[in-house]
Amino acid sequence: MYGDMFRGGYPINVRTAGAAVSTRTDPVRRGRVLVDRRTEAQALDRLLDDVRAGESRALVLRGEAGIGKTELLRYLRGRAGDHRIVPAAGVEAESGFAFAGLHQVCVPLLDGLRRIPEPQRVALTIAFGLDTGRPPDPFLVGMAALSLFAETARERPLLCVIDDAQWLDRSSAQVLGFAARRLQAESVALVFAVRDGGDRTEAPELAGLPELLVTGLPEAAARALLASAHAGPVDGGVLDRIIAESQGNPLALLELPRGFTPAELAGGFGLLDSVPLPSRIEESFRRQIAVLSPTARQILLTAAAEPVGDPVLVWRALDRLGVDVDTDPASRAATEEFVTFGARVTFRHPLLRSAVYRAAGAADRRRVQQALAQVTDSATDPDRRAWHRAQATVGEDEEVAAELVRCAARAQARGGPAAAAAFLARASELTPDPARRAQRLLAAAEAEYQAGLPERSVRLLARAEAGPLDEVARAHAYLLRARISFTLDRGVAAPGLLLRAANRLQPLDPRLARETYLEAMQAGWFVGDGGPGPTLRELAAEALAARAAPDPADACDLLLTGLAVRYRDGFPAGTPLLREALSQLAAGPGDEAGLRWLWFAATCAMDGWQYAAADTITDAFVARARRSGTLTALPLALAQRIVVQVFTGELAAADGLVHEFDAVRASTGLDEPSYATQLLVAWRGAEDATAELVAATTKEATQRGEGLGVAAGGWALAVLYNSLCRHDEALAAVLPAAESDADLGVVTWCSLVELITAAARLGRNELAADAVARLRTMTQAAGTDWALGLEARCQALLATDPEPHYRSAVDRLAGTPIRGELARTRLHYGEWLRRQNRRADARRQLRGAYEMFGDMGMTAFAARAARELGSTGETVRRRSGGNAADLTPQEVQIVRLVRAGLSNVEIAARLFISPRTVEWHLSKTFAKLGVTSRRQLRR
Structure with missing residues (x-):
């Protein structure tokens, strides 16, 4: 039957406007009409061809209610006979039930668990709910589904x-959206139908996935469908109005005229209000x-x-209600036009289900x-x-609420x-005691x-407050x-x-207060000192004033005290405590500290x-973050x-x-700024990026x-422009941050280094x-070779006799892994x-810098070193990237993990892809590099 569908037109049942399905009740509904859906059919056929070829695809069919999305899904299933x-x-x-939708999808596959x-x-x-344990991160559940x-x-x-993916519970939508974004080479297709219009149209968890917009039928097809469904006389003006206002929506064409008398259809009396x-x-x-x-x-x-579609429950409930079918x-036969009782109870359209429920009186619904x-x-x-008990309850009932x-x-x-929030919100409505x-x-708001x-x-x-x-x-x-304010807007x-909040908590819960x-100092660090709220110095003074004991006991206390002393009394005073x-x-x-305080510690x-x-x-x-599956923390860590x-x-x-960072952001919808990425591309010398x-x-x-x-952006631009010898632009980019009184840590001192370089x-x-x-x-208080090496280089740029400073900087930085700054110093x-005409000495330093920059991939700095080398009279040999230059970032990362000894399963878990995708990338990598085994990659 499906072989001839959509090829210029296909026979449909006028009831559903999408597939050739016989009907048993209405003779008028046995009519057949050709409806053109070639574009949508071709897109779905291509999707299946790609999946058969070993690729994976995700697709969202988006359109208004009744437009034919369900029938396109039926067509897709009919064409996928070789698929599971x-x-x-x-x-x-x-x-409102957690993972209810995911349960539908995964239960048939649990033999592979x-x-x-x-x-x-x-x-x-x-x-x-098959086991108990620590509540899982939803994105770890997403990896499990993938x-x-x-x-x-x-x-x-x-x-x-x-x-009807717009009605998936949030947990399921989040997990399935995550899995859909991570599909690459597994021979898997995830296809969603999402309704536009109504209360929940966006399906934000699916945003960004490829979409196929399903629109109305052309006018000629719409007229043919309407004529076949309603063979009696219809006033020409009424017909034109139905065609125009239905906008080609098949369900509207079939259903809007039903329920009116022939006279009403012929004359248009009372038809089609402006809703x-x-x-x-x-x-x-x-x-x-x-x-x-x-x-x-x-x-x-x-x-x-009955939301599950369980016919047994429906018949039992009817028996309770005293309905003897x-x-x-x-009466039982009359319902067949609207609902089918099979393995599941299914309405012929979801709007019909809601229409039935809303048409009933409140008392009938409660019964x-x-x-x-x-x-x-x-x-x-x-x-x-x-949930059923709660829906049946009028007024307040503590037993049901509990x-x-x-x-x-x-x-x-x-x-x-x-789901917890939905239960708690309804419980609050049934709770008689105001407190x-x-x-x-409040618990619902927290959930x-x-x-x-x-x-x-x-x-x-x-409402809680x-x-x-x-x-x-x-x-x-x-x-x-x-x-919530910090999450919505990390601003002033x-x-x-x-x-x-900390001040309120101090007498009630000192631990949480600290x-x-x-957290307040973290927020203050993001804002800087430009906002109308408290400065970092003021926050630090409040935190120190609230300190209960003179000797901090754990990591949180040590961090808080060290940061507070630093921002109140200055960098040198806080350094010993922070160390x-x-x-x-x-x-x-411990695990909790590892995710709660490692961000502060790393900073x-x-x-x-x-x-x-x-x-x-x-x-x-x-x-x-990877091991625990806490993907909300992973972007910060990365x-x-x-x-x-x-x-x-x-x-x-x-x-x-960066590839992993972008993938996690796209998969989770977390809005973590790309500050680290912009710094990386700046060091690479990629001006446009x-x-x-x-x-x-x-x-x-x-x-x-x-x-x-703002300061981080200026720092990145200054690195780029200094590498290109455009020092005036570097100075303009970094001057606001470098001259600010705000102490933004690494951003501040790096901005100072770039300012000194450009200004000199x-x-x-x-x-x-x-x-x-x-x-x-700061550098003297820190006292590390990294800090003192940078200080020496900055002093060299201004000194009358810079050579001792340069030598000191090279010696100190050479004892650290900070290779980028060592190469810049050389x-x-x-x-x-x-410039001193010491060409042989200059060549040694410039050649070393050029090789280091080339090895690291810092192309703008390498080009600058090459020009300087050429000015000394040395011929610079162009470096070859080799076959490795053809690898994608993800292939490079997989090769690195293979060389580190990780298995495909471990690599897949690390990169949030499937083991089959790892295998696919490795096969392409072998071909590009001319190797045939993991052992050769390790060499």
Whole structure:
């Protein structure tokens, strides 16, 4: 049947406007009409061809209700006979149950569960309630789903089709969206149908995936469809109006005229009010339902209220309601036009389900919900039973509310905070005690925030704050509001809000208060000193004033005290305390500290020129985030690790991490700025890429009032322009940050170094000397070879006799892994030697700089060194990139991990791709490099 479909036109059933399916009731509906869907069919055929060829694809069919998305999915399934097909559908009533949609997709594939990595297997079983344990990160569940899809597709291609994806629960949508973005070479297709219009149109978790927009039928096809569906007389003006207002929507063409009398259709009396199209279609459905018998309407209402589509539950509930279907076969037969009772109860269109439910009175709906609660097993499905009870309850009921709170706890344990928030919000509505109601609203707001829905959290929080909260709860509410502010906009408001939250918490929960002071300082570091709120110095003074004990006890206390002393009393005063904190954290913090405080620790290590601590802590930060599957922390960890690798000149390794950073951001929707990426491309000398990234990040940072982002952009531009000898542009880029009173740590001192370099070249020695003096107060306190080497180089640029300073800088930096700054120092030294006419000495330094820059991939600096070498009379040989230059960033990263001894499964887990994709990349890499084994790659 499907072989002739969509080839210029295809026969359809006029009821569904999408597939040739026979009907048993309405003779008019047996008509067939040709409808052109060639474009959509060709796109779906190409998708299947790609999957058969070993590639993977994701696609979102997007269009309004009734436009034919479901029928296109049916066509796709019909063409995929050689695939394993897994159908699923979002259900509006199920959107509050964590992982309900994912359960539909994965349960048929669970025979492959034993073949996926253990952490992923555990995460998936906890998410489905098959096991207990720590609530899994949703993106680790996403990796589990991806691995499960890939393992299933080893036998034959896999096609998963998810209809009405706009009604997927948030956890499922997040996981499936993550998996869809990570598909590459597994022979898997994920195809979603998403409705435009209504309450939930965006399906934000699927944003960015390839889309196929499904639009209305052409006018000629629309007229043919309408004529075949309604053979009686229709007034020409009414016909034209139906065609125009339906905009080619097949469901509207079929359903809008139904329920009107022939006279109304002939004359147009009362037809088509000016309301949105979905509402008019629902109204047409309600008119059709209204003429049914009470028994038929009761059957439809019960089926509409049961979200799972379990026919056994529906019949049991009807029995509870006293509906005897056997004694009224005519009513049972009348429902067949609207709903099918098979392995699942399915309405012929989701709008019909909602129309049935809304057409019933409130009392009738409650009776049906109560019957469904009574027939739902409290042992095997307690959450749905509780939800039905809640929907059946009028007014307040503490017993039902408490049951919903227990449901919320189970949802949280499975890693479903959005579902927990739904249970808690409904529980609050049923709670008679005002204080307890406010507490539950606050818990719901916290769950929404954990689910990544800060806007919805704000609304619940406002309701909670309006109720009677005790002092502890009100302080927690204030802290939540501050954290939401920082999440939504890391700008000027966040430091003050967090500081006030810390002050409120101080007499109630000193431990949490100190952590909140630390968060306030983090927010203050992002803002800088340009905002109207408290400065870092003021935040530090408040934190120190609140300190309960003179001797800090753990990593959090050490970090907070060290940072507070630094920002109140200056860099030299805080350095010893921070060094002690870094020593403790680098020695091996616990898991919680590893993810909560390693960000601060890594920042402090780089701020203080402590390479060993920075290397250890950033490596541990990335490893812990990967191992725990906490992808919300991973972008931060990767960004800091990239900066360390840029300092050490490992730009190829940093490229691989940037690829991972971008993939995690795209897969999770986390809005982490690309500050580390722009620094990497600046050191590479990529002018266009640097300018584009800096423009984007600076615009966003300026809108937020985030001084750090603006300063970081100036630093990156200054590195680029100094490498290109465009020192006036470098100075202009970095001057605002370098002259600011804000101490932004590594951004500040790096900006000072670039300012000194540019100002000295431009003859602005006084400006450069002031910057050297500022830099020296920090480098002398730090006392590391990295810090003192940079200080010596900066002094050399201004000294009458710079050679001792250059030699000191080279000696000190040569004892560190900071290869980029060592190469720049040798470049400056060689340039000065050439100007002194000491060509042989200059060649040694310049040749060394040129080789180092070339090895690291710093092309602009390498070109500058090559020009200087040429000026000494030496012929510079062009470096060859070899076959490795043809590798993609991900292939480079995979080769590095192979050389480190990781297996394909370990590499896949590290890069958030499937093992089959690793195999695919390795096969391409072997061909490019002319090798045949992993052993050869390791060599």
